[in-house]
Amino acid sequence: MPDTLEVWIVNAYRGSDTVTFLQEQLRPFLSAHPSIRIDWRLLTFANALTELVRAYKQGTPPDVFEFGTTWLPTFARLNMLSCVPPGVMSARPAAPYLVSASRYREDQYGVPWTADTTCFMARKDIVEQFGIDHTIPISWEQFSQICRNITENRLHGNQHVPRPIHFPCRPERVTLHRMSPWFWSGGFEFPRLHEQPVAFMTSPKLLSTLEYLYDLMHISGSTTEDARMSSYEGNLSFFMYGHTAFHVTSLFEAIRNVVSGPDPTVHQFPTQVIPVPRGPAGSIPYGGGSMLGVSSATKHPAAAWELVAALQAPRLVSAWASWIYSLPAVECDFWDLYLVNPDIQVLYENMQRARSYPMHPMWGSLERRLAIGLSEVLWHLVEFGRNAETVARAARIDSEINEIVSLYWEVEG
Incomplete structure (x- = not known):
């Protein structure tokens, strides 16, 4: 029986085209993992925190979800997140603050996906x-x-x-x-x-x-x-x-x-x-962004983390950031392509100096x-x-x- 993964993504700008885009980007992964099916849900940053906590309280959390960097301590303290296993991250975070933002106490709970800065x-x-x-x-x-x-x-x-x-x-x-x-x-x-x-x-x-x-x-x-x-x-x-x-x-x-x-x-x-x-x-500057995480209640942890690894692959992160007009949270082709631009140079330097809120x-x-x-x-x-x-x-x-x-x-x- 296929492993159906419920995945919640925080993006409103592109609407339903988001699902089409991500399915296309994940086509090599899904072809190599024919037993995995994805049930997508799109949220906004205005309602995502409330919806995720509500789903957790009702015992129906998604398997994989995107969340804001400042939400990680809350989710980790509520035992909503699984620890990131070794080998999931295939690319280095693009800025120092993203390393600390992915951890709570001594453990890593989030995989950096998009970056935000002033x-x-x-x-x-x-x-x-x-x-x-x-x-x-x-x-x-x-x-x-x-x-x-x-x-x-x-x-x-x-x-x-x-x-x-x-x-x-x-x-x-x-x-x-x-x-x-x-x-x-x-x-x-x-x-x-x-x-x-x-x-x-x-x-x-x-x-x-x-x-x-x-x-x-x-x-x-x-x-x-x-x-x-x-x-x-x-x-x-x-x-x-x-x-x-x-x-x-x-x-x-x-x-x-x-x-x-x-x-x-x-x-x-x-x-x-x-x-x-x-x-x-x-x-x-300010440093924020989003992470990918896996629910502590998922029934398919291996498949969920394989999907997170695919979503965080440099090729996909680069395409995703370009498509939603954001910045990638990891080192990838986006930076090779656009770092020659003065605006991107300033934003990249902002990320290197950025601070984030208390964890x-x-x-x-x-x-x-x-x-x-x-x-x-x-x-x-x-x-x-x-x-x-x-x-x-x-x-x-x-x-x-x-x-x-x-x-x-x-x-x-």
């Missing part, structure tokens, strides 16, 4: 006007001065000049992902979550970075309309309308520009990826509360500016975070 973009006319070198991060002071110069040009009557930058303020995880590089570069370190109390929003380094970001908001003339922008609206504002000179976005548009060329219906202004501006602690089982809950809290503080800065309420809000958020961490300690104790 994508800080600028209009090319702005890059050329201010002589920005894509190989060297400009300092926070230099970036502030460039933003001031752009604003002064607008004030002198040239309304075709874009505004400098706007920051996302929506209560979503992506807000934390896009703001964390500023915090790290400002010297903030996420606290060790086994010590009490923990300080996130009230950390002096984080608060000083918020001061810097507030100054950038003020220089850029940030409004509540900016704060409400979704990622989609922010991309349209930057790529199609050229409303801002700088933009923090997902990898999708940058990779599509390189692999398939700019979409003429979206890209009205040439753009370029540049390094994250260098703060007191340096230029420190803690409660990180999913903490990340959600931090994203909401950060949104509250940023929104307050946009609407009311700096005042005593800014620090008071930060203190309330840290109090709630400490309650979450204390609950975990009580359960563990």
